[in-house]
Amino acid sequence: AQKVTQAQTEISVVEKEDVTLDCVYETRDTTYYLFWYKQPPSGELVFLIRRNSFDEQNEISGRYSWNFQKSTSSFNFTITASQVVDSAVYFCALSEAGYGQNFVFGPGTRLSVLP
Amino acid sequence: DGGITQSPKYLFRKEGQNVTLSCEQNLNHDAMYWYRQDPGQGLRLIYYSQIVNDFQKGDIAEGYSVSREKKESFPLTVTSAQKNPTAFYLCASTRTMNSYGYTFGSGTRLTVV
Numbered sequence: 001a002q003k004v005t006q007a008q009t010e011i012s013v014v015e016k017e018d019v020t021l022d023c024v025y026e027t028r029d030t031t032y033y034l035f036w037y038k039q040p041p042s043g044e045l046v047f048l049i050r051r052n053s054f055d056e057q058n059e060i061s062g063r064y065s066w067n068f069q070k071s072t073s074s075f076n077f078t079i080t081a082s083q084v085v086d087s088a089v090y091f092c093a094l095s096e097a098g099y100g101q102n103f104v105f106g107p108g109t110r111l112s113v114l115p
Numbered sequence: 116d117g118g119i120t121q122s123p124k125y126l127f128r129k130e131g132q133n134v135t136l137s138c139e140q141n142l143n144h145d146a147m148y149w150y151r152q153d154p155g156q157g158l159r160l161i162y163y164s165q166i167v168n169d170f171q172k173g174d175i176a177e178g179y180s181v182s183r184e185k186k187e188s189f190p191l192t193v194t195s196a197q198k199n200p201t202a203f204y205l206c207a208s209t210r211t212m213n214s215y216g217y218t219f220g221s222g223t224r225l226t227v228v
Contacts, residue, residue, distance in 0.1 A: 004157070009155070037219075042221060043203065043205075043221050043222035043224075044219055044220065044221040044222065045205065045207075045217070045219040046219075047216060047217065047218075050216065091157060091158070093157075103160070103217070104157070105157030105158040105159075106157050107155060107156050107157045108155075108156075108157060
């Protein structure tokens, strides 16, 4: 069965600090996709990144970076030089290939960036 | 601009009443989904639809009903059989069932009073 764990319920940092959000997943499939979504106070989920199970190359996009390690089943997300606008709930999600409806979300991590 | 529109943003329901949440998309997506979000929990799938006039139950379909008469619309009815309907409801769509990029609406917060 699929499962996504985000052990950090809430994190508070001061602006300009770096922060890493942890995500650990479980799946029996060898082909799967991992996602990060951001949910600002407005409620809408905003897509941040998708990574497939065959691509362990880590990615940097501006202040965001992702660290995918299949050996530890982790897909962590780092924000560098955090800003107040980064305050949101961040969800990690897993989807097994071929089943678009089997999209499992983690419980989310609420990030508060204080000025 | 293309996107998903959910209405209303806030909805209050008396116990025993049915209410319908609207979800409209102009993205020409085939697949649409309804999720429920509770505090401290991830999103849970209520219903999904791959094409017009077809829909399937998700993990927590009891107490809910849907219809898909038009490609653009996927309304969700929360019936009186739903024992704990107070939650945040999100509608999403994908181009096809095998697409992996969800587009989400901005959600409807339902409160039972």
